[in-house]
Amino acid sequence: MPAPAPAPIQVLYFAWLRERMGRAEETLPLPPGVHTVGALADWLRARDDSGAQAFAEPGIVRAAVNQAFAQPDTPVEDGDEVAFFPPVTGG
Amino acid sequence: MATVRVQAAPFDTGAEMAALLAGRTDIGGIGCFVGVVRGGIRAMTLEHYPGMTARSLDAIAAEAEARWHLLACTVIHRHGRLLPGDPIVLVLAASQHRTAALDATAFLMDWLKTRAPFWKQEEAEDGATAWVDARESDDTAAARWAAHAAT
Numbered sequence: 001m002p003a004p005a006p007a008p009i010q011v012l013y014f015a016w017l018r019e020r021m022g023r024a025e026e027t028l029p030l031p032p033g034v035h036t037v038g039a040l041a042d043w044l045r046a047r048d049d050s051g052a053q054a055f056a057e058p059g060i061v062r063a064a065v066n067q068a069f070a071q072p073d074t075p076v077e078d079g080d081e082v083a084f085f086p087p088v089t090g091g
Numbered sequence: 092m093a094t095v096r097v098q099a100a101p102f103d104t105g106a107e108m109a110a111l112l113a114g115r116t117d118i119g120g121i122g123c124f125v126g127v128v129r130g131g132i133r134a135m136t137l138e139h140y141p142g143m144t145a146r147s148l149d150a151i152a153a154e155a156e157a158r159w160h161l162l163a164c165t166v167i168h169r170h171g172r173l174l175p176g177d178p179i180v181l182v183l184a185a186s187q188h189r190t191a192a193l194d195a196t197a198f199l200m201d202w203l204k205t206r207a208p209f210w211k212q213e214e215a216e217d218g219a220t221a222w223v224d225a226r227e228s229d230d231t232a233a234a235r236w237a238a239h240a241a242t
Contacts, residue, residue: 015138015210016222064208067143083140083208087225090137090168090209091126091180091200 006030007079011040013054014085017061020054030078037063038072040082054084062087093152093164097144099171102181111163111183118162119187122196126180128173133214137170137179140208144168151202155184158198158236159191166199168209198236205233 008029013021031043041063045055055061063070064083076082094111096102104125112118128135148166156164165183173179180203184195211223 012140014140014208015212064140064143067140067146069206081142083143085140085208086210086222088205088208089211089223089225090139090207091204091229 009040009076009079010081011044012081012083014083016086017054017084021050030076030080035075035077036072037065037070037074037076037082040076041072041084044084060086093149093156093166095145095148095152095165096167097139097141097148098167098169101169101178102167104178104181107165107167107181107183111165111185115162117187118185120185120189120192122182122184122186122189122192122194124180124182124196124200125178126200128175128177128179130175131216132175133216133218134172134174135179136172136212136214136220138210138212139168139170143208144170147207148203151199151206154202155195155199159184159186159195161186161191161195164195164199166203168203168207170209201229201233201236204229 008027010025010027012025018024034040034043041055041061044051061084065074065076066081108121148168152164152166155161161184163185167181169179182196182199184192184199186192212220213223214220
């Protein structure tokens with residue numbers, strides 16, 4: 001039997017990242033060579049114009065993996081939920 | 092155990108205080124903060140990350156309960172489109188004495204502003220919309236608790 005395909009990752013976008021990406025979420029296979037939040041952001045920036053706009057300013061974009069705040073070196077694995085968003089402004 | 096809610100509906104501060112006090116006489120004081128939409132804009136819309144919001148508010152409330160001897164704690168944060176004068180957020184922290192209640196209330200607000208996944212978008216009087224930038228002063232306010240020993 002062939003090995004089952006790895007679970008895709010779900011990527012969520014909020015606030016102006018959602019607007020610049022033109023979508024609130026997407027499901028995609030973990031891109032080859034991408035193992036961290038920072039590498040995924042780089043991959044999205046290089047993918048198309050929306051990604052280039054959304055991820056234009058390095059250091060501004062914040063992230064969460066599986067609903068916990070993450071850093072650029074936080075690992076991303078098959079099946080993870082990764083969210084990208086601006087610095088929070090609640091309260 | 093804290094009461095934490097994320098909701099579009101308004102909240103009733105008096106009713107929340109009454110609920111917190113119901114049936115107990117150990118509480119000596121309640122710190123209270125209500126955040127309100129300021130005028131000068133037509134509206135403010137709060138977006139949030141539904142899967143993560145309640146979990147982060149729980150964690151923030153648990154941190155306050157670990158740092159101060161709180162007898163009860165309520166955190167309610169609204170989302171959706173709000174108008175000037177509308178309440179946005181309610182924090183109640185109850186303790187035996189006022190210092191813990193007031194300090195914990197300030198701590199909860201400082202951490203909410205920097206650690207809860209909400210984003211504000213302002214709608215100007217002419218209908219133009221703009222995302223609110225995070226303020227460095229909020230980071231500074233939140234950071235002061237790093238060195239603050241629990242009392």
